[in-house]
Amino acid sequence: MSGHGKSAIVIGGGIAGLATSALLGREGYSVTLCEAHDDLGGRAGTWEHDGFRFDTGPSWYLMPEVFEHFFRLLGTSAEEQLDLAPLVPAYRVYSEPSESGSTRSVDVVSGRAEAIDLFEQIEPGAGVRIDEYLDSAGDAYDLAISRFLYDTYETKAGLIDPTLLRRLPQLVPLLTRNLAAHIDKKFTDPQLQKILAYPAVFLGGSPYGVPSLYHLMSHLDLDDGVRYPRGGFVTVIEAIANLARAQGVHLRTNAPVKRIRTRNGRALGVTLETGEEISADLVVSTADLHHTETALLEPSEQSYPQKWWDKRVPSPGALLILLGVRGSLPELPHHTLLFADDWRSNFEAIFGTDTHIPDPASIYICRPSATDDTVAPADHENLFVLVPIPADPTLGHGGTEGSGDETIEHAADAVIAQISSWCGVTDLAERVVVRRTIGPADFLDDLNSWRGNSLGLAHTLGQSAFFRPGNVSKKVDGLYYAGTSALPGIGLPMCLISAELVIKRLRGDRTAGPLPEPAGSEV
Known part of the structure; x- marks a missing residue:
C-alpha cells in the first residue's frame, strides 16, 4: 500500500x-x-x-451509486451498512395560496412514467418534453460521473479527451445558459418550472446563477428516486x-x-x-x-x-427550525417544498445586493417521522424546516424555545405561520412542544463557515x-x-x-x- x-x-x-x-x-x-x-x-x-x-x-439521500462505490472501496456495501427506505411520494409541493385562500399541492413520484403523467396533466404537451428533458439530464449525469466529478484536474487531459470534445456543441449551451432560462424555454407552468429549478438550492445557488448543465439533478429525484436511511x-x-x-x-x-x-x-x-x-x-x-x-x-x-x-459567491445561509409537534401531520409527507409565487425575488433577496430574509419564503420541510418511528415519541411528529436566507451572520443566532436572536425567532414565527396556512395545519403553532432555531451566526461559530453560509461555495x-x-x-x-x-x-x-x-x-x-x-x- x-x-x-x-x-x-x-x-x-x-x-x-x-x-x-x-x-x-x-x-x-x-x-x-x-x-x-x-x-x-x-x-x-x-x-x-x-x-x-x-x-x-x-x-436527501441521492446519488446512491456514489455511496455504493465508496462502500465497495472499503469492502462492504450500502445494503450492509444502511437500511434505505424508498420514499413514495418523493416529495410534495405546495404553491402559494390564491387570493381566495385555496392552495395547490402536487405529489411528485419518482419514475419516468410517473413524471411524464404528472407533467402532461398539469401542462398538456409537457409529457413529451419532460421525457426528452430527463434523457438529457441522465446523459449529463453520466457525463459528470465519468468525466468531471472524479477528476482531480491535476492535468487538463480529461478536458481535451476526443470523446468529450465531440460533445462540445451540446455542452457549450448547457454551460453558458443558466438553469432557469433552460427550463423556461421548455415549460410554461410555474409549478413545473420550480420543480425542475429547486435543485439549484442543493448546489448552494440560484437557478438564475447555476449553469443549466446542472439540470442533471432532475435525473436524481424524477428518474432515479429518493431514499431515506432509517435512523436518520x-x-x-x-x-x-x-x-x-x-x-x-x-x-x-x-x-x-x-x-x-x-x-x-x-x-x-x-x-x-x-x-x-x-x-x-x-x-x-x-x-x-x-x-x-x-x-x-x-x-x-x-x-x-x-x-x-x-x-467568490457563498451558498445561501440557512434558517433551520427543528420542531417537535404533538399529534399527526398527514398534510406533510417525508419531504415537502413550499414555493413562493415571486420565485425570482426570493433568490434576489438571498443573493442580490439588498439582502434580507424572504417573506413569504420558499421553504423545505422534512418529516422523517413519516418514515421512521425512532425519531419522535409516540403520537408526535419530527419536523426539520430549512429556509434559504442570505449568508450573513449579522442576522443572528438561533436558540431553544424562542431564545434566539430577535431576527431569527421572528422569521421562524413567520415560517411556522406560513406552513400552517399553506399546508392547512391551522393549529401547528399550538402543537409545538420542542423548538430550536439555528441561524447563520451559528454556522459561523460552530462550523467556522465562511460568512455563515450553510453548504459551501x-x-x-x-x-x-x-x-x-x-x-x-x-x-x-x-x-x-x-x-x-x-x-x-x-x-x-x-x-x-x-x-x-x-x-x-x-x-x-x-x-x-x-x-x-x-x-x-x-x-
Whole structure:
C-alpha cells in the first residue's frame, strides 16, 4: 500500500473527514482525525431532546451509486451498512395560496412514467418534453460521473479527451445558459418550472446563477428516486466512522486545531488549541476551506487568501427550525417544498445586493417521522424546516424555545405561520412542544463557515469543476483538502468523492473516473 509506514492527520470529523480517514487507513497510513466538537458529523449533525432526534443537516439521500462505490472501496456495501427506505411520494409541493385562500399541492413520484403523467396533466404537451428533458439530464449525469466529478484536474487531459470534445456543441449551451432560462424555454407552468429549478438550492445557488448543465439533478429525484436511511442521516455518519475505526483510524473529538504546522514549505502536522503538537507526513483539512486558509495557515502559505474569497459567491445561509409537534401531520409527507409565487425575488433577496430574509419564503420541510418511528415519541411528529436566507451572520443566532436572536425567532414565527396556512395545519403553532432555531451566526461559530453560509461555495460556472478550489495546497507540500468548498462540491455524495480525490492525488492517478473497486466487488 502507498501509505505503508506513513502517518496522516485529518482535520474535521464531518463526512468528508471520516471518509478521507477511512480511505487513507485502507492505503496503509496511520491516521489521526481531529474533530473540534464532542460529536462527529459536522454539517451532518444530530440533536436529541425530549425523545426527539433531529438531523441538523443533510436529509436527501441521492446519488446512491456514489455511496455504493465508496462502500465497495472499503469492502462492504450500502445494503450492509444502511437500511434505505424508498420514499413514495418523493416529495410534495405546495404553491402559494390564491387570493381566495385555496392552495395547490402536487405529489411528485419518482419514475419516468410517473413524471411524464404528472407533467402532461398539469401542462398538456409537457409529457413529451419532460421525457426528452430527463434523457438529457441522465446523459449529463453520466457525463459528470465519468468525466468531471472524479477528476482531480491535476492535468487538463480529461478536458481535451476526443470523446468529450465531440460533445462540445451540446455542452457549450448547457454551460453558458443558466438553469432557469433552460427550463423556461421548455415549460410554461410555474409549478413545473420550480420543480425542475429547486435543485439549484442543493448546489448552494440560484437557478438564475447555476449553469443549466446542472439540470442533471432532475435525473436524481424524477428518474432515479429518493431514499431515506432509517435512523436518520446520523446512521450514515456512524457507518463511515465505524469503517474508519476498522481501518485503524484514531478518531479524536474535542480536539480543535489551532494551526497547521509547517517548515520550509512542507506540512509537518498540527497544533491543537491545547498546545499539543501532532506530527504527520501529510495533513488533510476537511474543515471549512476559508477557515483552513485564512486561520490555520500563515499569509505566505495561503493558496486562497482573503482577497480571493472577496470575489467568490457563498451558498445561501440557512434558517433551520427543528420542531417537535404533538399529534399527526398527514398534510406533510417525508419531504415537502413550499414555493413562493415571486420565485425570482426570493433568490434576489438571498443573493442580490439588498439582502434580507424572504417573506413569504420558499421553504423545505422534512418529516422523517413519516418514515421512521425512532425519531419522535409516540403520537408526535419530527419536523426539520430549512429556509434559504442570505449568508450573513449579522442576522443572528438561533436558540431553544424562542431564545434566539430577535431576527431569527421572528422569521421562524413567520415560517411556522406560513406552513400552517399553506399546508392547512391551522393549529401547528399550538402543537409545538420542542423548538430550536439555528441561524447563520451559528454556522459561523460552530462550523467556522465562511460568512455563515450553510453548504459551501455555490456552484456557479466560475466555481465548478476545474474552476473550483483544488484538493492540494499550491503553497504547502503535503497539505490536501476535501469537503464542500473543494473539488467536486456540495453534498454528501460530493464529499465522499472529495475523499477519493485525495487518494487519487496520492496515487498519482490522473484519470477522470472513479478508483477501481477491489477485486471481487460486485458491479
